[in-house]
Amino acid sequence: MPKSARPLPPRAPTLDDVARTAGLSSMTVSRALNTPQLVRPKTVEKVLAAVKATGYIPNALAGGLASRRSKLIAVVVPQINNNMFVDTIQAISDALALRGYHMLLCVAGYTQQTEAELVSALLSRRPDGIVLTGIHHSADLKKVLLNASVPVVEVWDLTPTPLDMLVGFSHEKVGQATAEYLLRKGYRRPGLLWAVDKRAAQRKNGLCDTLARNGIANPSVVDIALPARFTSGREGLRELLARGEFDVVVCSSDTLAQGAIVEAQARGLRIPQDLAVIGFGDLDFAAGNHPSITTVSVDRQIIGQRAATMLMERIEGMELTEEIVDIGFHFIERESA
Amino acid sequence: MPKSARPLPPRAPTLDDVARTAGLSSMTVSRALNTPQLVRPKTVEKVLAAVKATGYIPNALAGGLASRRSKLIAVVVPQINNNMFVDTIQAISDALALRGYHMLLCVAGYTQQTEAELVSALLSRRPDGIVLTGIHHSADLKKVLLNASVPVVEVWDLTPTPLDMLVGFSHEKVGQATAEYLLRKGYRRPGLLWAVDKRAAQRKNGLCDTLARNGIANPSVVDIALPARFTSGREGLRELLARGEFDVVVCSSDTLAQGAIVEAQARGLRIPQDLAVIGFGDLDFAAGNHPSITTVSVDRQIIGQRAATMLMERIEGMELTEEIVDIGFHFIERESA
DNA sequence: TTGTAGGCGTTATCAA
DNA sequence: TTGATAACGCCTACAA
Numbered sequence: 001m002p003k004s005a006r007p008l009p010p011r012a013p014t015l016d017d018v019a020r021t022a023g024l025s026s027m028t029v030s031r032a033l034n035t036p037q038l039v040r041p042k043t044v045e046k047v048l049a050a051v052k053a054t055g056y057i058p059n060a061l062a063g064g065l066a067s068r069r070s071k072l073i074a075v076v077v078p079q080i081n082n083n084m085f086v087d088t089i090q091a092i093s094d095a096l097a098l099r100g101y102h103m104l105l106c107v108a109g110y111t112q113q114t115e116a117e118l119v120s121a122l123l124s125r126r127p128d129g130i131v132l133t134g135i136h137h138s139a140d141l142k143k144v145l146l147n148a149s150v151p152v153v154e155v156w157d158l159t160p161t162p163l164d165m166l167v168g169f170s171h172e173k174v175g176q177a178t179a180e181y182l183l184r185k186g187y188r189r190p191g192l193l194w195a196v197d198k199r200a201a202q203r204k205n206g207l208c209d210t211l212a213r214n215g216i217a218n219p220s221v222v223d224i225a226l227p228a229r230f231t232s233g234r235e236g237l238r239e240l241l242a243r244g245e246f247d248v249v250v251c252s253s254d255t256l257a258q259g260a261i262v263e264a265q266a267r268g269l270r271i272p273q274d275l276a277v278i279g280f281g282d283l284d285f286a287a288g289n290h291p292s293i294t295t296v297s298v299d300r301q302i303i304g305q306r307a308a309t310m311l312m313e314r315i316e317g318m319e320l321t322e323e324i325v326d327i328g329f330h331f332i333e334r335e336s337a
Numbered sequence: 338m339p340k341s342a343r344p345l346p347p348r349a350p351t352l353d354d355v356a357r358t359a360g361l362s363s364m365t366v367s368r369a370l371n372t373p374q375l376v377r378p379k380t381v382e383k384v385l386a387a388v389k390a391t392g393y394i395p396n397a398l399a400g401g402l403a404s405r406r407s408k409l410i411a412v413v414v415p416q417i418n419n420n421m422f423v424d425t426i427q428a429i430s431d432a433l434a435l436r437g438y439h440m441l442l443c444v445a446g447y448t449q450q451t452e453a454e455l456v457s458a459l460l461s462r463r464p465d466g467i468v469l470t471g472i473h474h475s476a477d478l479k480k481v482l483l484n485a486s487v488p489v490v491e492v493w494d495l496t497p498t499p500l501d502m503l504v505g506f507s508h509e510k511v512g513q514a515t516a517e518y519l520l521r522k523g524y525r526r527p528g529l530l531w532a533v534d535k536r537a538a539q540r541k542n543g544l545c546d547t548l549a550r551n552g553i554a555n556p557s558v559v560d561i562a563l564p565a566r567f568t569s570g571r572e573g574l575r576e577l578l579a580r581g582e583f584d585v586v587v588c589s590s591d592t593l594a595q596g597a598i599v600e601a602q603a604r605g606l607r608i609p610q611d612l613a614v615i616g617f618g619d620l621d622f623a624a625g626n627h628p629s630i631t632t633v634s635v636d637r638q639i640i641g642q643r644a645a646t647m648l649m650e651r652i653e654g655m656e657l658t659e660e661i662v663d664i665g666f667h668f669i670e671r672e673s674a
Numbered sequence: 675t676t677g678t679a680g681g682c683g684t685t686a687t688c689a690a
Numbered sequence: 691t692t693g694a695t696a697a698c699g700c701c702t703a704c705a706a
Contacts, residue, residue, distance in 0.1 A: 012485070014698095014700085015699065015700065015701095016699080016700095024676080025677050026677095026699090026700080026701095027676075027677060027700095028675085028676055030700070031676085031701095038676095039676085043675080057460050057481075057485070058461045058699090059402070059461065059699055059700070060461040060462050060463070061398045061402045061407060061463050061699080061700090062398075062682090062698070062699035062701085063461075063699080064398045065396070065402055065682050065683065065684085065698090065699080065701090066681080066699075066701040067700075067701055067702080068701095070398060080417070080426060080427050080430075081424050086418045086423060087418050089417060090416070090417050090418050093417075093443065093444045097443070097444075100458075102441055102443065102458075102459070103443070104439055104442075105426075105441075105442040106430065106434070106439070107430040107434075109427075120394055121439075122439070123394050124394050124397040124400075125439065126396060126397070126398050147392055148349070229622070230622035230625050231621060231625040234625050259625060262627045284567055284568060285566070285592075285595070285596070288567050288568040288596060289567070289599065290602060351682095352685095353683080361693090362694080363683090363685095364684095364685080364693060365691085365692055367684070367685065368685095368691090368692085371685085375691075376691070377692090380691080380692085395683090395684085396682090396684070397684095398682090398683080399682070399683035399684040399685085400683080400684050400685070401684085401698095402682090402683080402684070402698045402699065402700090403684040403685040403686075403698050404684075404685055404686080404698085405685095405698075677706075678703105678704085679704085679705095680702090680703090681700105681701090681703105682699105682700085682701085683698105684697100684698085685696100685698085686695100686696090686697080687695085687696085687697100688693100688694090688695090689693085689694080689695100690691105690692085690694095
């Protein structure tokens, strides 16, 4: 035992270490790991054995620097504790994992930075692609993104002129569909519990425009601060009912609807006879609620799955058949309205 | 206009480009950006101007490679769409953002990989720290982590022997506290709706052990498959009630409790007179529900915030006063039990 | 099928 | 306070 034996150097094994123990060049080891089909099977075996022996873990920083591909996808969402985006995020993560990509998740909600600064910081990681929530971005952000020439998917909204790719649905049309349902069912005195949120605002526009065209102008709206919770629904309904009489309450989310329903029930109102309630999102409790909640269903997972897939295909040089995907929505009539 | 002007090279501006336009060395530019206090103010100004002029965005891959610090924290959770972890994740993300770190989020739930493979893949990104959910890990995983000598925080559980650092609470004790409450209130025929989940199982152990010691052995348990949803709560109660008579239903989460309550109400049972219900988590609807849900409150955000902070302090070489943080919990008595 | 040379963009280190 | 030089660990390009 040499007396000068230093404690293990904290340096992690490198490709060269593996190459040395395998009796090969580092380039061959790299190939065996990344493109095994270009390497003789026996050689690959040798390499794998050496990898196991050394405990080698590739350094993606070095790899990304050299190859100019990071296998990293940056995802920017306004919040994740609002029940809507979570499923999309999980779907993105799952889809990425299948192909060896990783997700850098950034919650824009409560930070002071502007979205542009936030994305700039993310770009320093050299992601191969970016997922942005929504379609309303500052000029700064657009400049930064175009400059970086990185593939981008905008999600959860629709526009004929996305930055690059897009997966979403029309919030305006959701609003219209909701209005049409109200009219068809004969509701004439709607009240709104509405979260202060861009996409929700678009749904409100679609709703109110259609109502106005049919003689129902300026329905009463209770603004709900984000995050819109169950409790906000109860409180919101309380405020709404203090303002007058309504035959239906339209809510910007099922969460609010559930709260509103409980408040109504606590007041002895029958739903939908005394007061109907409509939600949005078809969250997991909507169908099982008592009464079940009439709402709009959106496939939140598909948004994530398609966004991830489009991004990866683009990155890997495939031709995309569509760059704008409208996943649509379904109005679901249940007991509450 | 030179006729040979090529279209812009897709190459992003580098430190050298900035250095050239600023008339400085790249090393000085690097310093001006990372440790401005070591650079003459006027020089810093020049650098910032050149950065703006070139549209320079640092390359964190190169930086991380050279400095051996990635400013990346990897977070591994079993799922994110279960309402519990979301708040923790958001808190982690927020805390990291404040200090210039980014979060690599990995959902272990539905992938085929073992946790060890998953973490190995993450380690290739050379994160400066890792957050793991739970304390039960394979020997492989432990080996990989120790080998990598990367700071680790385990969260959402408690043990005297964490891998490294830990922020959580005792699920056993939550179970005990729940049992004691039942006994104190005089409930004698409990039934359980319980998600098939490691941490939930620990709470069940604490609950059942304490009950057994007080003469209530082997309560009826309905296993709930993950993810445990509102609907699972309704169905679970249906199954439970088919098995016999109960005076209280203990649920492994508020979500299940809410479902159980709705099912009970739909059957005309009064809560808590005919059937009491207890949940876990104090999710946002628990207090506002009708009836409000008796439950156990855990500060899910604090878990994330402390985990992130401990990790960053350790990374930045500070001495930690505690490496194991028990954030505790509160039993909250409300109307449902 | 394997190997050699050189560079990816940054920072550590030492010198000026 | 600033600069020159040499890594950091891997991959592209080309050669054998």
